[in-house]
Amino acid sequence: MLRDKDIKKIQELKADFTPGRVSAEDIFSRFKALKLSEGLSEFKWFKTRGYDFKMVLALLVSMVVSSDKTVNSYLNSPTGEGSTMGKDVFYRLKNSPFICWRMLMWHLVHRFLTVTSKDSDVDDTSSRYLIFDDTTLSKTGKRIEKIGKVWDHVTNSYVLGFKLLVMMYWDGKSSMPLDFSLHREKGKNQERPFGMSKKQIRKQYSCKRIKDSYTAKRVEEVDTNKIQMVLRMFFTAIYRGLRVDYVLVDSWFTCDALIQAIRGVKDKEVHLIGMYKFAKTKFEYQGKSLTHAQINNMLGKARRCRSLGYQYKQAKVLYQGVEICLFFSRRGKNDKWKVLLTTDTKLTFKGLIRHYQVRWVVEVFNRESKQLLNLGRCQSSNFDAQVAETTISMIAYLLLTLRFRYDNYESKGALYRSMNADVLRETLDRRLWGLFIELACSVCEVLEMDADDLLEKMLANPKAESMIIALCCSVMVKDD
Template identity: 45%
Template sequence: MLHCKGIKNIWELKNDFSYSWVEPEFINSSLKLFSFSKLSKPVSEIKNKGYGFEWLLTVLLSMPFINIKSVNSMLNGHVRHQTEAGKDAFYRLKNNSQLNWRLLHWLFANQFKKIVDSKFAPQSSSPKCLIFDDTILSKRGKKIEKVSRLYDHVTKGFILGFKLLLMGYWDGYSFIPIDFSLHRERGSNKQKPFGLTRKENRKQFSKKRDKSSCSYERAAECDQSKISSVIKMFRRVISMGYKVDYVLVDSWFTCKELIDVVLSVTKNPTHLIGMYKIAKTKFSYHDKKLTYSQIRGVLGKPKRCRKLKLYYLETEVDYNGRKIKLAFSKQGVNGKWKVFICTNPRLSFIEMIEIYQIRWTIEVFFKESKQLLGLGRCQSNDFDAQIADTTITMLQYILLSMRHRIAHYESMNGLFAELSEQIIQKRLDQRLWGLFVELLNVMAMLFDNIDENEVMEKLFENDEARNMIARLFDDPNYLNIAV
């Protein structure tokens, strides 16, 4: 499944954390491009005392670009003489339950879309996609409001933290985060709800919130199911006028409720592609009610896709009164079958997989945001501060995405230009990435118990392994040195 993942530029953001990117003018020029003063006005009016919202937020947005990890380190570091406000001014901003951080996030995302639509060349025929996925934001303190123990499928252990559920938008060129919610898990142990003792739960920080406040809604989301949050986010983005061709999800989110909501869009028809794992679901196939395993058993010999180096089977089935494509794929003769549902039966198998591979961009976002922008680093006990800090990271990523788009690929006139040396390097990177993917494919084919996607996730989680791969792309001769 890793062939042609489409993330050959995976380390580009990190490479751009050079001195040219951390100049003070970067934030100023970026916020000016986004019309930040006008953009923040609907939110900043709530804060009418003390230091201005716009100034405080500008400082917070600038921190990772001047190598500052926290407000405390900023006020005790080399830039302390350049900052008039004390730490309490920044903490009060983050803890303010009246600030509508979701609105600010939406305004930034919409402004990104407006700038792209008005100043850049029209994108190719690449589909516009919404991508949903979650990741764990680990925390250290049990007293953090609404924190819980979560099962990590990568480490196969439990971690204290929040589940970040993210909705991202792929416009054919860039991925930007446009909405999110934080969740906790109650768990099955009634004696230890949320993985904590009753005493630990009682000692958690809590504060009263006005039911009409924005923070009340965000706090309530923490105990809602992730499927219901996905549906709410999807409805919001459609109501904002975003054009969406496909919704891409993994097996945790593919369900009847989401399919129904996605297919209910009539103005710009939208489809869903997702992996599927509910083994007991019955599909109508040739007037029979069969599970996907039973259907796969009657489809005969699998075909071989040379382009993707996959074996596959596909057919049309009826799912709750809707005609959908049911597809199966595996790598190697002895590989493990993966099941896909696609609500657009007209797509070929190759088209479906190539579109679904766009989902990998959200995994890149999680990794890069955690490592470069400190996503999830906030350890404040106040849940409102957790929402604020996560939103600020999203805004930083949007600003970086715009800067990257302008600096590396397109001029403001919409012209594409790169030096020949850069083109050669890009092609070399593509070949190196292809070689790397091929090695994973061979491993998955030779060893039945290896899942190439899990291997990739572990590589991204392991900084040492990731740095070795990054070094290979930066300097191909590193391979000879390492050997």
């Protein structure tokens, strides 16, 4: 349906992706640049266990953008061997039932939009889009909590895993994941619900959760209809004040409920553009109740759009009391007619295609995140960890998008304005401390001494002791 479906030609992160460019300190500095401290203040309880929430989260994000994709591989790497954090620190964060990952993601998105909106070269006339799509996250463990077999439209087969429903936002320059939910499919076979035997379901991991807690609500979403989740996410985006001009969906989500919800938004002009395929649905056209195929036959000869290479027809109809426009298009005479539906009756065919092709940013996100950012690779049995890992991959995508945006599209003014002097001083302090450690180790090699013995002798000197403690404290204070 689109002029160019080749995802490779519109990939951004992969073209600029080098894992060595993004370290834990770089991620932590990005948190500071976006001023996330206030939004993460409610996670101070995590530090009572010994480590700051932001630092542990930064390490988890840095793992997915590095060659060390898992906690185990990170701790066994040269970088992780020097860390004082054990694996339990990371697992405790991912398995925690007290973290609202959805709220964390939304706060990060709001900070992203606040920073980028301060640039003078931001184009306020360009349209903003919400895009909904689902993709398959394949797994290997049958004992993963709430796991099941889902239909994969790419391989045309059933795959063990979850369906990931994603809501993306496009502001004209960058794509941002806003929210997501994980789903399973029960199927029609009552003897094997979710494609699993009853014995396999009993052996799956399970744990008791506080009623109405963040994690309990996430678990409930697994068996919630995806259309209902799309409506929830859409209303959340509107409630949070996001500017939305168009909602873009494929044929799996274009339905009466979504049309009514979008056109029912007050004080905002929001329109739907979606592929449509239901053959039995009736529309009111020229006073008659007809299917889209019957309407197509009544329209006569098709027009030709030379610039896009399509033949197309157009019809304004009524559907459930809402005026909509149906566009029928095909490449050649032997191609099948495809139907696009929009509530914006003023759109031309070229304008419709220009808007709808933005939907492919979600396909780019799915591909890049799976290939580069470990999306869907979590094999933890705890469903809370599955939600945490998915959110961490999306946070990594958002931070890399921010970096790519200021490296390629815009001036760095807003980004630099948001980065206060504390971030720059912290980077310098850490570098000085690292150089001091390297120098001490080099001296020990020359003198054939133990590093601990050398530090003890240096600390025995009052002047050297005060200098070392001052340098050490300047780094530790930043951590606090």
